[in-house]
Amino acid sequence: MRRKTIPTPEQLSAFLTRQRELLAAERAADIERTSLLFSKCSPKLLEQRGLALGGLGVAGVELGLGGKSLVELERPTAYHTSPIFFSPHTFRPGDLARIDQHVVSSARKPIKGKKATNGETGETGKAVEGVVYRVSDTKIVIAIDGDRGAQESEDLDLPERCRVLKLANTVTYDRMDKAIDALERLVLPASGSSPAVSRLVEILLGIYPPSPPVPVTDLQFMDPSLNLSQKNAVRAALQAPEVALIHGPPGTGKTHTLVEIIRQLVAKEQKVLVCGASNLAVDNLLERLVPHGIPVTRLGHPARVLQSLQSSTLDAQTAASDESQLAKDVKADIDSAMSALAGKGKARIRGAERKKMWDEVKGLRKEWRKREGGAVKAVMGRAKVVLSTCHGAGSRQLQNSQFDVVIIDEATQAMEAVCWIPILKAKKLILAGDPLQLPPTVLSLDSENSPKKTTPKEKKESTAKTETPSEPLDEVTLPESDDEELEEESDDAGADSEEKPAASEPSQQAERKAEPSSKKICRLRLPHSLEVTLFDRVERMFPRVKKMLTVQYRMHAIICQFPSTTLYRSKLKSHESVAAHLLRDLPTVSKDDEFSDVVTPPVVFFDTAGCEFFERTEADGLSGGLDEGSKSNENEGAAVQRWVQKLVMAGVAPGQIAVITPYQAQVTYLTSLLRADMPDLEIGTVDGMQGREKEAVVLSLVRSNDKREVGFLREKRRLNVAMTRPRRHLCVVGDSETVSQGGTYLKNWMAWLEQNADVRYGGDET
Numbered sequence: 001m002r003r004k005t006i007p008t009p010e011q012l013s014a015f016l017t018r019q020r021e022l023l024a025a026e027r028a029a030d031i032e033r034t035s036l037l038f039s040k041c042s043p044k045l046l047e048q049r050g051l052a053l054g055g056l057g058v059a060g061v062e063l064g065l066g067g068k069s070l071v072e073l074e075r076p077t078a079y080h081t082s083p084i085f086f087s088p089h090t091f092r093p094g095d096l097a098r099i100d101q102h103v104v105s106s107a108r109k110p111i112k113g114k115k116a117t118n119g120e121t122g123e124t125g126k127a128v129e130g131v132v133y134r135v136s137d138t139k140i141v142i143a144i145d146g147d148r149g150a151q152e153s154e155d156l157d158l159p160e161r162c163r164v165l166k167l168a169n170t171v172t173y174d175r176m177d178k179a180i181d182a183l184e185r186l187v188l189p190a191s192g193s194s195p196a197v198s199r200l201v202e203i204l205l206g207i208y209p210p211s212p213p214v215p216v217t218d219l220q221f222m223d224p225s226l227n228l229s230q231k232n233a234v235r236a237a238l239q240a241p242e243v244a245l246i247h248g249p250p251g252t253g254k255t256h257t258l259v260e261i262i263r264q265l266v267a268k269e270q271k272v273l274v275c276g277a278s279n280l281a282v283d284n285l286l287e288r289l290v291p292h293g294i295p296v297t298r299l300g301h302p303a304r305v306l307q308s309l310q311s312s313t314l315d316a317q318t319a320a321s322d323e324s325q326l327a328k329d330v331k332a333d334i335d336s337a338m339s340a341l342a343g344k345g346k347a348r349i350r351g352a353e354r355k356k357m358w359d360e361v362k363g364l365r366k367e368w369r370k371r372e373g374g375a376v377k378a379v380m381g382r383a384k385v386v387l388s389t390c391h392g393a394g395s396r397q398l399q400n401s402q403f404d405v406v407i408i409d410e411a412t413q414a415m416e417a418v419c420w421i422p423i424l425k426a427k428k429l430i431l432a433g434d435p436l437q438l439p440p441t442v443l444s445l446d447s448e449n450s451p452k453k454t455t456p457k458e459k460k461e462s463t464a465k466t467e468t469p470s471e472p473l474d475e476v477t478l479p480e481s482d483d484e485e486l487e488e489e490s491d492d493a494g495a496d497s498e499e500k501p502a503a504s505e506p507s508q509q510a511e512r513k514a515e516p517s518s519k520k521i522c523r524l525r526l527p528h529s530l531e532v533t534l535f536d537r538v539e540r541m542f543p544r545v546k547k548m549l550t551v552q553y554r555m556h557a558i559i560c561q562f563p564s565t566t567l568y569r570s571k572l573k574s575h576e577s578v579a580a581h582l583l584r585d586l587p588t589v590s591k592d593d594e595f596s597d598v599v600t601p602p603v604v605f606f607d608t609a610g611c612e613f614f615e616r617t618e619a620d621g622l623s624g625g626l627d628e629g630s631k632s633n634e635n636e637g638a639a640v641q642r643w644v645q646k647l648v649m650a651g652v653a654p655g656q657i658a659v660i661t662p663y664q665a666q667v668t669y670l671t672s673l674l675r676a677d678m679p680d681l682e683i684g685t686v687d688g689m690q691g692r693e694k695e696a697v698v699l700s701l702v703r704s705n706d707k708r709e710v711g712f713l714r715e716k717r718r719l720n721v722a723m724t725r726p727r728r729h730l731c732v733v734g735d736s737e738t739v740s741q742g743g744t745y746l747k748n749w750m751a752w753l754e755q756n757a758d759v760r761y762g763g764d765e766t
């Protein structure tokens with residue numbers, strides 16, 4: 001039995017150093033990935049890869065919420081004889097992007113009627129960076145901050161012919177670094193200074209254990225539908241003086257539970273900061289809070305907030321506030337000057353006149369920002385519940401704000417450092433997530449710069465972002481839970497291999513030095529990668545602060561059985577409202593006998609063993625080998641297509657079906673097979689489906705080879721996500737012979753499918 005000790009200053013320092021090293025490696029990997037793409041790919045290839053849109057012209061500039069300049073770009077017909085629709089691309093609202101001069105790969109004739117002064121662009125303008133605000137088939141709108149691009153360059157003097165490039169987001173890394181620096185100043189102050197460190201910070205770093213719960217005697221649940229495990233989690237979160245964890249397996253109502261906690265905290269006049277790992281997670285919570293009439297303010301770039309929730313944004317609330325009326329007349333003047341400068345349809349204002357006008361705009365903007373700043377302060381002062389992404393909590397609007405409680409949803413998908421950004425603003429922390437689903441995406445696992453090197457085999461598997469592998473876990477175990485008799489400082493011999501840092505690490509040597517031979521180990525352990533989340537660490541240090549939700553409202557009981565037994569110690573139960581639901585119960589689905597074998601079984605397994613449906617490795621060389629290694633399986637794709645067609649013929653709407661697979665190359669292939677006929681069918685990677693559900697899910701496993709290699713299919717957390725997305729029907733297509741060679745877990749799953757699924761021959765054409 002090893003006793004855990006509190007960290008020494010050296011160990012605290014080693015922990016912070018490790019976080020910094022990991023973040024630096026991740027930043028480098030992110031930038032390297034982007035620059036590799038930009039350097040290896042010709043402009044045409046960048047467009048083919050969906051990372052650039054070229055040949056654009058400015059269709060207009062207007063002033064948007066929060067003083068942003070909204071630059072609308074389209075493909076002017078003068079440049080293109082072909083349709084002006086964009087080709088497929090990866091730009092989504094919220095992406096960072098740069099507008100710069102259009103570049104062509106090879107010499108082309110100048111455009112008729114234009115003087116080519118620089119390459120073929122005609123006129124050199126300035127590059128600006130911003131955020132994608134809106135995208136349609138023909139237009140892309142980039143929002144540029146009033147106090148960044150336009151102000152710094154004084155003039156939004158964009159090139160006449162532009163392109164838009166997708167950028168790596170380094171702001172997030174800056175904020176994470178800043179949070180780690182702030183943490184260091186708190187816990188390892190320079191001599192002489194003695195800052196007040198909150199007990200929460202000390203607990204999260206293993207210096208103190210959490211205080212005992214403070215009973216809440218008058219607790220009246222506001223939502224009568226909460227089940228017992230949800231009520232227990234709400235009670236524990238409210239009673240915890242400093243920290244609580246909510247473990248929500250798939251479909252167990254994590255968000256439902258958090259909404260109750262927020263309502264209870266608001267009723268007690270607590271000021272709450274609610275964060276999510278992603279904008280989607282934040283909007284999901286916002287959507288659920290708004291109907292309860294809770295006064296919420298959503299921080300974040302309006303471009304990153306769902307259209308339907310815009311009225312809850314700080315920008316919109318500021319615009320509607322009494323305080324901002326003062327700023328409105330200034331805004332009108334800016335608007336008219338901006339449209340004159342954009343000069344759409346008229347002659348472009350140039351030279352001294354343009355400079356003078358920009359100086360005026362600059363002055364007006366300064367005044368407007370001052371007036372708006374006052375309005376923002378007033379709105380923030382009134383807000384009871386503030387919502388933002390974790391890194392958004394580092395924005396200037398929250399610079400001096402303090403909260404009673406910070407809640408982080410999907411905390412198991414957030415890197416630890418990003419969680420520290422909001423944590424440093426609060427006295428108490430509630431984390432919700434599921435450590436048995438996929439961790440945050442970490443690019444540096446695959447990088448030369450990574451403190452932890454991957455094996456060549458892992459590396460090959462992880463070239464596309466959607467395929468970033470996690471360390472294959474041979475023993476994913478449910479960590480010690482609140483409801484079992486456990487010593488708080490128990491032996492962690494059962495800890496999974498994840499926590500073992502690479503032996504050659506300098507920081508780990510520091511850890512080993514600090515660890516005396518008497519088997520005492522430090523409670524604060526060094527993470528081996530950014531995949532180790534704060535939730536994981538706190539759970540391991542203090543298992544009693546965790547409550548698990550145990551009733552799921554998504555899957556048919558059979559679909560739930562394997563993950564529940566193997567990952568959740570059989571604690572995950574199916575609510576009676578879903579335990580027996582089948583596709584045939586859907587109102588649109590045919591009740592004819594003809595379709596019975598399609599819409600009745602909850603789990604179907606097309607076993608392709610012996611069919612010789614071999615996988616193919618992609619090596620298209622498109623991006624200098626960046627996509628090399630992704631797998632596809634055409635015959636399996638055909639089997640998926642046949643089953644989807646049957647489901648649809650039986651009356652299941654394409655929008656109720658998802659086709660998922662771990663491999664990007666298979667997504668591409670399946671898209672080419674199915675997209676044209678079924679635009680509403682969801683086709684994507686397993687990773688992209690985390691947090692979502694569909695009535696029917698068809699899962700293509702892809703791997704089929706003589707070497708019995710399964711690659712990152714063996715990652716249990718990915719498999720868990722894959723098999724827990726369906727509500728009524730799961731169809732698995734795969735080669736049991738290959739897949740069952742991928743370790744005990746996959747072997748057991750194949751055996752379970754043989755026993756419990758409606759097993760069919762994979763080559764079956766009928």
Ligand SMILES: Nc1ncnc2c1ncn2[C@@H]1O[C@H](COP(=O)(O)OP(=O)(O)OP(=O)(O)O)[C@@H](O)[C@H]1O
Nearest residue numbers: 225226227248250251252253254255256553691692
């Ligand atoms: N106590 C309850 N009674 C009835 N339905 C519930 C209850 N709790 C949750 N649900 C339903 O279960 C579904 C999943 O809930 P929710 O979205 O809150 O879960 P989640 O754990 O956040 O989901 P995910 O697994 O996607 O992260 C929702 O449709 C929700 O309405």
